[in-house]
Amino acid sequence: MSKPVIGFAGMTHLGLVSAAAAAAKGFSTVAFDSDPARVAALSAGKLHVVEPELDATIAAAGRLRFVDSAAELSGCDLIYVAPDVPTDDQGSSDLSGVEALLDTVRSAARSDAVIVILSQVPPGFTRRRATGDRGLFCQVETLVFGRAVARALKPERIIVGASDPVLDLPAPYAAFLASFACPVLRMRYESAELAKIAINCFLVASVSTTNMLAELCEKIGADWGEIAPALRLDARIGPHAYLAPGLGIAGGNLERDLATIGRLSAAAGTDACVARSWQVNSGRRRDWVLRILHETVLGDRDPLIAVLGLAYKENTHSTKNSPALRLIRQLAPFRLSVFDPVVGSEAVSFHGRTTVASAPLKACHDAQALCIMTPWPAFRQLAPAAIAAAMRGRLVVDPHGLLDNASARASGLDHRVLGRPARG
Amino acid sequence: MFELVQQQPSRPQRVVVMGAGGFVGASVVRQLRAEGIDVSPLTRREVDLLSDDAAQGLADRLKPSDCLVFISAVAPARTAAQLADNVAMARSACEALGRVKVAHLVYLSSDAVYADDASLVTEASCLRPAGLHGAMHVAREAMMASTQVPLCILRPTAIYGASDPHNSYGPNRFRRQAAAAQDIVLFGGGEEMRDHIAIDDVAALLSLCIQHRAKGILNAATGESASFRQVAELVAAASGQPARIVETPRQAPITHRHFDTARLIAAFPRFAFTRLSGGLAAAGAAAKGSPSS
Numbered sequence: 001m002s003k004p005v006i007g008f009a010g011m012t013h014l015g016l017v018s019a020a021a022a023a024a025k026g027f028s029t030v031a032f033d034s035d036p037a038r039v040a041a042l043s044a045g046k047l048h049v050v051e052p053e054l055d056a057t058i059a060a061a062g063r064l065r066f067v068d069s070a071a072e073l074s075g076c077d078l079i080y081v082a083p084d085v086p087t088d089d090q091g092s093s094d095l096s097g098v099e100a101l102l103d104t105v106r107s108a109a110r111s112d113a114v115i116v117i118l119s120q121v122p123p124g125f126t127r128r129r130a131t132g133d134r135g136l137f138c139q140v141e142t143l144v145f146g147r148a149v150a151r152a153l154k155p156e157r158i159i160v161g162a163s164d165p166v167l168d169l170p171a172p173y174a175a176f177l178a179s180f181a182c183p184v185l186r187m188r189y190e191s192a193e194l195a196k197i198a199i200n201c202f203l204v205a206s207v208s209t210t211n212m213l214a215e216l217c218e219k220i221g222a223d224w225g226e227i228a229p230a231l232r233l234d235a236r237i238g239p240h241a242y243l244a245p246g247l248g249i250a251g252g253n254l255e256r257d258l259a260t261i262g263r264l265s266a267a268a269g270t271d272a273c274v275a276r277s278w279q280v281n282s283g284r285r286r287d288w289v290l291r292i293l294h295e296t297v298l299g300d301r302d303p304l305i306a307v308l309g310l311a312y313k314e315n316t317h318s319t320k321n322s323p324a325l326r327l328i329r330q331l332a333p334f335r336l337s338v339f340d341p342v343v344g345s346e347a348v349s350f351h352g353r354t355t356v357a358s359a360p361l362k363a364c365h366d367a368q369a370l371c372i373m374t375p376w377p378a379f380r381q382l383a384p385a386a387i388a389a390a391m392r393g394r395l396v397v398d399p400h401g402l403l404d405n406a407s408a409r410a411s412g413l414d415h416r417v418l419g420r421p422a423r424g
Numbered sequence: 425m426f427e428l429v430q431q432q433p434s435r436p437q438r439v440v441v442m443g444a445g446g447f448v449g450a451s452v453v454r455q456l457r458a459e460g461i462d463v464s465p466l467t468r469r470e471v472d473l474l475s476d477d478a479a480q481g482l483a484d485r486l487k488p489s490d491c492l493v494f495i496s497a498v499a500p501a502r503t504a505a506q507l508a509d510n511v512a513m514a515r516s517a518c519e520a521l522g523r524v525k526v527a528h529l530v531y532l533s534s535d536a537v538y539a540d541d542a543s544l545v546t547e548a549s550c551l552r553p554a555g556l557h558g559a560m561h562v563a564r565e566a567m568m569a570s571t572q573v574p575l576c577i578l579r580p581t582a583i584y585g586a587s588d589p590h591n592s593y594g595p596n597r598f599r600r601q602a603a604a605a606q607d608i609v610l611f612g613g614g615e616e617m618r619d620h621i622a623i624d625d626v627a628a629l630l631s632l633c634i635q636h637r638a639k640g641i642l643n644a645a646t647g648e649s650a651s652f653r654q655v656a657e658l659v660a661a662a663s664g665q666p667a668r669i670v671e672t673p674r675q676a677p678i679t680h681r682h683f684d685t686a687r688l689i690a691a692f693p694r695f696a697f698t699r700l701s702g703g704l705a706a707a708g709a710a711a712k713g714s715p716s717s
Contacts, residue, residue, distance in 0.1 A: 280548075287686040291647075294689045299696040330690050332431075 003027055004172035007076030009105050010083030010097075010119070011038055011066070013049050013318075014143050018082055018118060020054060021152035023061030025179045030076055031066045034104070039068040050317035050342055053149040070108035077172035079105050080139070082118040087252050091259025093122065102129060114173045120253070122260050123193040130163055130189070135170050137162055138189055140196045146315035157183045161192025200257040201275065206242035207249055208278040211285045214245035214419030224419025225401065245418035247289065247323040247399055248282035250312055255279070255321070286323065289371050289397050290330050292416055296395050297368045298334070304392070305331060306367035308360050309374025310340035310347050317342050323399075324373035328354070339363040341376055361390050368393035375400040384408040384415075426547065426640035426687050429574070433635035436491040436528065438462040442471065442482065442517065443495030447588050448532060448626060452493060455627035456634070468496075474512055479519035486520060491528040491634050494568065500536075500557040500590075507556045514564040521571040528637055529573040530630060533561040535581045535643065535681075546684045547579070547641045576633045578626075580644035581683060584703065585623030586710035595620055598656050599708055602663035612674030614653035619645045619683050622703035632692055645683035646697040655704070662705035 004027065008019040011033035019031040033039050041048065043066045047055060058064060065072075073079055081102050086094045098119045105115060117126055117138040126138040140159035144151055158177055160169065165186040168174070177184050187195070214224045228243040237243075249255060258275045265272035297303045312322035319325055328336060328351050336354040340347075345356040357363035360379060364370050364387050372379055380402045387396065387403075388411040396408060401417040408415035416422060439456055443449040444465030453465045464485065471481045473496055486492065494517055498506045521529065536558030537551050553559045565577055584595035591597050598608045621644055629644050650658075653669070660667040688695070698706075 284544075284546075284684055284686065287690070290689055290693070291686070294693060298693050330693065333694060 004077035004175055005030065005075055006176060007032060007073045007079035007105075007109075007113075009033075009070070009073065009079060009081050009101050011035075011042060012084040013051075013145075013148070014084050014118060014141055015080070015082035016042070016047070016049055017051060017054060017143065017148040017152050018080060018141075019064060020057045020061060020149065022176070023064035024057050024153060025176075027063065027176065027179070029061070029064045030072055031064055032070055032073055033066070033068060034070070036068040039066045042066040050315070051148045052146065052315055057149055057153075070104050073105060073108045073113075074110055076109065076113055078114045078116065078176055079109055080116045080118045081105050082141075085119050085121070087256045091252075091256040093120075093256060093260075095121065095125065099129075114170045116173070120196055120256075121193060123190045123197075123264065126161055126189040126193065127163075135173070137169075137173065138192050140192055140199075142196075142199070145318055146313055155180055155182050157185060159185050159187065159192050159195050161189040162186055163189065165191075197257040197260060200254050201261065203242050204249055204254050204258065204278050205274075207246060208281050210243050210245050210419075211248065212281055215285065217419045218421055221421050223421070225417075244400070246285070247418075248284070248286035249278070250286075250321050250323055252321045255282075286326065287330075288399060288418065289323070289327050289373070292395075292397050293331075293369060293371070296414075297393060300368060302335060303368040304335045304337060304366055306363045306365075306370040306391070307336055307338040308340075308363060308370065308372045308379055309376055310338060310343040311374045311376075314374055314376045319343055319347050322374075324371075327371065327373060337363045337365070337367060340374065341378055361386055364390040366390075366392045369395040369397065371397045372400070372402055375402055379403075384411040384413055387411070388413050426638065426642050426691060428691060429637035429639055431636070433632070435459070435461045436634060436637075437489040438464055438487065439491045439493060439634060440464045440466060440486060440526075441493045441495065442466045442473075443493075443497065443532075445469075446495060446497075447585065447590075448583065448623065449493075449495045450587070451585065451623045451627040452495065452630055455624070455631050459631055459635075461631070461634075464490075473516040474509060478513075478516035479523070482516060482520035483523040486524040486526055488525060488527065490526045491530065492517075492521070492526045492573075493530045493532070493630065493634070495532045497560075500592075501560045502556060504556070507560050510560045511563055511567070514567045518567050518571050521573055525571075526573055528576070528634065529568060529571065530576045530578065530633055530638075531565060531568045532630070533565055533577050533579045534558065535579050535645070535683075537561050537565070537579060541679050543680050544682050544684055545643065545645075547643055547687055574637065574639050576638040577641045578630055578633060578644050579641065580626050581619040581621050581646075581681070583623050583626055584620050584707055586707045588623070594618070594652065595655050595659060595704055595707070598659040599663070599704070599711060602659050602665050602667040603708070603711065605665050605667070607668045607670040608656045608660060609670050609672060610652055610656060611672060611676070612678070613671050614656055614669075615651055615678050617649040617651050617680040617682065618655075619647070619649045619681060620655065620700060620703075621646055622698040622707070625698050625703075629688075629692070629695070632695070636691075638691070642688055642691065643683055643685065645685055645688075646700075647683055647685035647689075648697075648700070649680065649682045650700055655700070658701050658704045659708065662701075662708045 006022045006027045007030045008015045009032045023029040114135040130136045138161035217224045231237045232239045261275045310324045339357045348354045384407045394414045396413045397416045399418045445467035456463045501507045539552035540554040588596045601608045656669045
């Protein structure tokens with residue numbers, strides 16, 4: 001058979017990156033979004049999503065067509081429904097968007113087209129929406145902000161949820177998945193939907209264990225940076241384990257999955273105390289920077305605090321659940337000077353005493369304290385001596401340890417890093 | 425949850441302090457007056473909350489624009505009768521608030537509402553009082569909440585100060601022992617870690633809660649715990665007396681208590697706590713200056 005035509009509906013982060021990957025694999029790809037302005041911008045090469053290699057991937061693919069009419073999906077053999085699913089503060093998903101888009105796609109698609117829900121939906125969702133009259137599948141997305149294109153082009157495995165996992169996949173779907181040359185695991189809908197949550201639970205377990213021990217390190221004179229390499233060499237833990245301490249678990253998706261586990265367990269009468277503990281630990285570590293500032297400079301007379309990084313992590317424009325913005329909200333009464341290589345001043349417009357600097361060292365100028373909140377690679381290049389010269393105070397709160405600790409101390413800075421004793 | 429209804433502080437028209445005669449109440453009155461706030465202090469002399477006409481007596485003294493700070497208690501509640509009396513006092517207050525709904529209600533609770541073995545305490549920690557005193561505060565918190573008046577609950581950790589009438593184990597007893605040139609006697613080696621807060625800090629936090637019209641629950645703790653041995657050493661050093669610190673055989677297993685004060689710091693990021701060393705020295709000096717206390 002000729003190569004199937006692939007459709008994607010919903011051109012937010014997940015849909016855009018996935019469509020770009022499909023086109024890069026050589027498939028004719030139709031990328032639909034109901035927002036004409038967004039489609040016009042994408043057609044003109046203006047992306048609202050920042051991901052390494054995304055621009056180049058789209059530019060090189062050539063087979064990617066952005067459309068704002070759902071009718072154009074009628075030419076597709078396989079259609080992914082892939083809008084980002086928003087979550088609220090409680091980690092609840094707003095599924096109305098994916099529900100509506102699924103309806104739109106079903107109306108527009110040919111009767112023999114295969115439809116795949118790529119957005120993350122809670123267990124039970126796909127079975128509820130399956131009507132039995134045509135192929136409906138769910139596929140687990142493993143989007144990682146900042147590494148989305150690489151992972152979309154070269155997934156480690158593909159997880160497919162089917163009404164009946166014993167049946168062969170429809171030909172267009174099988175042909176498309178084969179292009180990724182990785183294991184394809186078929187399972188029932190509920191298993192696939194829970195598999196995504198299971199993956200995230202194991203990541204959270206690693207991060208939370210790291211965070212718990214990092215705090216203890218800070219208090220008893222141990223250094224997590226010395227311990228982590230020993231764990232990586234343990235085959236049961238592994239070289240890629242999440243052993244970097246963080247400011248709790250952030251980003252929204254992991255929190256959503258823990259909230260989902262809580263709801264499912266409550267309804268099913270199973271134990272979820274472990275997941276609850278992860279949430280509690282995350283909440284505590286989230287305020288690590290604020291605690292240090294409170295212990296040190298917040299009692300000073302109108303201190304100026306410098307904040308480097310606004311994005312929730314490096315290589316992304318996303319500020320959703322960003323630790324930096326959380327800190328900035330908590331520092332409402334104080335003067336701030338901020339810098340981020342990608343995120344614009346509109347992200348901090350809620351704070352009335354913020355100056356947005358044009359360069360990292362300019363943000364540090366005259367500051368009593370510096371907080372490096374996003375681990376952008378560029379911040380690693382900052383010379384501690386230059387920071388020390390620019391600042392008025394000595395405190396550098398560097399949760400991710402971007403600056404070299406020895407150089408920072410040699411420059412007279414009070415350099416605080418997650419998992420390391422204050423003066424260690 | 426905890427929220428500052430008013431981001432910018434402002435003085436309420438008047439604060440009625442019920443229980444103004446006690447250790448905490450007197451300090452709160454002093455603090456509020458120092459900040460220029462109109463205070464109406466009420467003690468058992470004005471309103472006996474255990475009397476038959478207590479509810480009306482208190483209601484007669486309230487205006488809808490008032491902030492009511494409710495501190496009155498028979499504390500610590502050690503017997504069933506004391507528990508019942510404390511609940512009856514709160515009932516009088518609730519009935520008064522049913523007649524005159526004030527603008528803001530601040531209830532002074534206690535960290536005794538948490539489990540004895542709760543080591544890292546937050547406002548979300550489980551309420552599992554080990555004794556009648558904690559059970560009393562749990563009940564009274566719920567009673568206050570039932571009034572539907574905008575409510576702030578403050579749960580202080582162990583409070584110390586020169587005029588504390590109680591002589592319970594800790595800074596106040598150690599100070600008296602040192603002042604009387606007696607040994608400071610520790611349980612075991614005094615290993616237990618506790619968070620001790622100066623009375624002036626509690627009063628200042630309460631004032632902030634009033635001026636921001638705070639709603640919700642806030643632990644009043646410093647976030648820094650010290651062992652009883654460290655407290656004893658600080659007290660001994662501050663006393664100027666050659667106080668000896670004596671260990672005794674341990675009767676109970678060691679438990680520690682620390683507070684995660686993230687909520688307090690987030691609400692009042694400028695608030696600076698009295699350091700334990702300075703606070704204990706000040707309490708010692710103040711006690712020397714007022715022999716009646």
